[in-house]
Amino acid sequence: MTLDYLRPTPWDVRNFHIDTFEVMSLEEDALKQTEEREGHYTIKVDPFDNPKPLLEHGFYYVDTLIEPVCKKKKLNRFDQEGTTISTKYDRASILTIAEETFAHGRFHRDFNIPNEQADKRYMNWVSDLIDKEQIYALKFNEEIAGFYGFEKENVLLLGMSKDYRHKGLAKSFTSKACDKHMTEAGLSELRTSISAANVASLNLFHALGFRLESTKDIYHKLNRRSSGR
Template sequence: MADYLRPTPWDKRNFQMDTFEVMSLEEEALAQTENIEGHFTIKVDPFKSSKILLDHGFYYVDTLIEPVCEEGKLTVFEKDGTDISLEYDRERILEIAKESFEHGRFHRDFNIPDEQADLRYMNWVSDLMDKNQIYALFYEGSLIGFYGFEKENVLLLGMKKEYRSKGLAKPLTSMGCRKQWEDLDLQQLKTSISAANAPSLNLFYSLGFRLRSAKDVYHKINRSSMGV
């Protein structure tokens, strides 16, 4: 029998339980979640019927919009005083990360305490720094945010609260996109944004990203000896 459950150890360390991504919507795949303790994630086409998922104890948590920017379509905004760099104070980046992830799908999962959801994103930022996949965002010499990436994917954005809504998101994010594009010699950039996060959707649309696809995200927990 095929194994449809892909372990996600990067999530296991945060949630005090085994965690898995379910790789298929087939009955055989969902049946494999029945007798295993842990947290399960599946991402599906929004036009697929959710009945089979609900029958197996999954619940809806989010819709991820997946915009793409093709080569030559990126709009770069300029603003005096803005800069980005691969050199930064690690602890200051982590401090910014603490206040940056209110729209994550694990924050929307009512079975996950907020402090564990916060830890999940903090650890992700830390992992990206270990791999030199964080650009620090500066304004007038001050470190105010970060931009996380991997290959052609824009993964994470964070900015200190006092610098939001001040016209800095477009120039700093577009500079990060341009540097990622040039450093990695890419043909396109992709990102994934919660449908609830309207400011991020508007931001990336203004930079030249256009919607290509979307995924509905469902979770499931088998609890018998869970730590949440």
């Protein structure tokens, strides 16, 4: 029996209009499966893994993800007057902020993905989280300034309106959202993943008490050829 090393990611099919998969192994048999069907592929590997097999099979590097963790008792809490966390918000306002937030995601760095498709991918992700009630609104003096997206123990997304950036609000917003997230879900720790290029976010989460646990290199591949053609 041939093992299937490809995990479909249907949430990305709607954005890129091609089958999309996460490759679950660096084994040769897994990489060969990416040659046999059209699709866009993602694989996450240890930075110390030899990338030669990936390059030989047409994969290309797009990003390194830093994966920090914070225990609840280690969370540093900040309080800036006027900052609050709310589950009541206008959907359109959150999506407007999302539209201007994710200009440097890994799909924006993929030269095979048009920027408008990468934009759509992140917008759809935020929209899905709103539907699942996994978004907190970050409010300053009752005005929506940003959002915090989460799932289980994972901090997924953090976005702030350009009108509220560089005003010393991020630590207060994020620490309050993390505290609410852990308390409401009964969690003892939180995890997140941050692009190594996103220095501002790395510094923010380090200030909150998150500490590095692991890193992953991300490679993509686009195969528009399928067998039998």
